[in-house]
Amino acid sequence: MKIGIWILILLLDLSFVSTAFGIDQSYLDAAGIMGLREEAPDFTIASPAGQKINLKDYRGKVVILHIWATWCKPCKKELPLFGKMYQNFRNKDIVFLPIAVDVKATHEEVDSFAKGLGVDFPVYLAREGNITDRYWTWGVPVTYFIDKRGWIIGRAMGPRDWGSGSINELINAMLEEK
Numbered sequence: 001m002k003i004g005i006w007i008l009i010l011l012l013d014l015s016f017v018s019t020a021f022g023i024d025q026s027y028l029d030a031a032g033i034m035g036l037r038e039e040a041p042d043f044t045i046a047s048p049a050g051q052k053i054n055l056k057d058y059r060g061k062v063v064i065l066h067i068w069a070t071w072c073k074p075c076k077k078e079l080p081l082f083g084k085m086y087q088n089f090r091n092k093d094i095v096f097l098p099i100a101v102d103v104k105a106t107h108e109e110v111d112s113f114a115k116g117l118g119v120d121f122p123v124y125l126a127r128e129g130n131i132t133d134r135y136w137t138w139g140v141p142v143t144y145f146i147d148k149r150g151w152i153i154g155r156a157m158g159p160r161d162w163g164s165g166s167i168n169e170l171i172n173a174m175l176e177e178k
Contacts, residue, residue, distance in 0.1 A: 023147070023153060023170070023173045023174055023177055024173065027166075027169055027170040027173045028153070028154045028170065030166040030169065030170070031154075031156075031160075031164070031166040031167050031169075031170045032156070032160070032166075033145065033154040033155065033156045033170065034154060034155050034156070034157070035153065035154050036152045036153060036154055036155055037151065037152075037153065038151065038152050039150060039151055039152070040055060040063075040144070040146045040150050040151060040152045041055075041134040041135070042054055042055045042056045043055050043129055043130050043131040043134050043135070044129050044130055045097075045099065045124050045125075045126070045128055045129030045130075045131055046107075046124070046125070046128035046129060047122065047124070048107065048111065048122045048123070048124070052129075055146070055150070056150065058095045059148070059149070059150050060093070060148050061093050061094060061095050061148060062092075062093060062094040062095070062145075062146070062147060062148060062171065062174045062175055063094070063095045063097060063144075063145075063146035064085075064094065064095070064096050064097070064143065064144075064145060064146075064171070065097045065099070065135065065143065065144040065146060066082060066096070066097065066098040066099065066141065066142075066143045066144075067099055067101060067126070067131075067135060067140055067141060067142040067143070067144075068098060068099070068100055068101070068140050068141045069100055069101050069102050069140045070100060070102050070105060070109075070110060070113045071102070072140045072141065074140075074141060074158065074159035075140055075141050075159070076117065077159065078141060078159040078160065078161075078162065079098070079114060079117050079119055080117050080118050080119060081160075081161060081162040081163050082096075082098060082119075082162045083117075083118065083119040083120065083121060084162065084163050085162040085163060085167065085168075085171075086121045088163075088168065089171060089175075090121075092175055093148075093175060094171065094175065096121060097124060098114075098121070098122075098123050098124065099123075099124040099125070099126050099129075099131060100123060100124070100125055100126060101126045101132060101140060102125065102126075102127075103127065105125070106125075107125045107128065110123055110125050111123055139157070139158075141156075141157075141158065141159055142155065142156070142157050143155070143156040143160070145170070145171075145174065147174055147177060148174075148177060148178075153174070154170075
């Protein structure tokens with residue numbers, strides 16, 4: 001009898017954990033995104049206008065952190081799709097932070113490159129902050145999905161179709177989360 005009670009308590013604890021720290025895993029699975037459950041490390045980066053911003057400034061908003069580079073062929077193809085996703089959600093409680101890891105490019109060159117691809121959202125340059133030691137892995141593109149509480153709920157490594165229905169459903173689920 002005692003073992004049955006402990007199993008019931010354990011199952012209740014596990015069901016709480018699976019819903020307390022993020023959205024339903026099925027949204028991540030459908031979008032092909034690896035689920036994570038870890039607090040997002042804070043970082044500082046300069047905005048295109050030169051203002052210092054921190055990730056923690058965006059608590060209470062969904063954050064899509066996209067690490068890319070001008071020399072990356074898949075990034076060139078997907079950045080315009082990322083721009084379409086930005087247009088779909090720009091008036092919602094969401095922040096898009098596309099951050100280029102180019103070592104030698106200036107902010108003006110990165111911005112000009114993005115605009116040349118038809119992108120009309122602000123882009124950031126990693127070396128104008130301290131993000132690479134916290135988020136960048138060996139390759140690009142890499143995208144992190146950070147919930148309103150400041151937790152990384154998923155990471156996409158490699159290019160994606162940012163206009164897909166499953167990505168839109170994932171973001172909508174993140175926006176609806178309290």
